[in-house]
Amino acid sequence: MPTVVSSHECYGIKPFFDAEVPENYSPSSFKTSLARILFPTLKSLSKFGFEDICAFPLQEYHTEKKAYISVSIWNHFDRYNALKAVREVGIHTASDDLNPKYYYRKVACEERLSLSSWAVLSDYSYILSDNAYLF
Secondary structure (H helix, E strand, C coil): CCCCCCHHHHCCCCCEEEEECCCCCCHHHHHHHHHHHHHHHHCCHHHEEEEEEEECCCCCCCCCCEEEEEEEECCHHHHHHHHHHHHHCCCCECCCCCCHHHHHHHHHHHCCCCCCCCCCCCCCCCCCCCCCCCC
């Protein structure tokens, strides 16, 4: 598994997933519904938090951003259980990877963390020859 170039950048990032706010809900009423779903699973209201965000859905082409609630959780075990509970009741999620193997890539993308030192391009130049074509 690739490692982050600077490990000090990894601290303080809580596990999370993003739940899509349905058309017939306001974000505040949807948070109440999410809390009712998550409380029996996590057994505490202090184990999770909510944040309103707007983002483009990952599936299909959309011209406008949709409302999401980002659910941050204490640890990956609780994230896994909370994500399963939310998906069981039919709520659509954006970051719905149940496998932590793929979750670190999402976090690295959103937090703009480099996953390896060898895959970073810097100080490069390109010389185009006379008979070359760019596609």
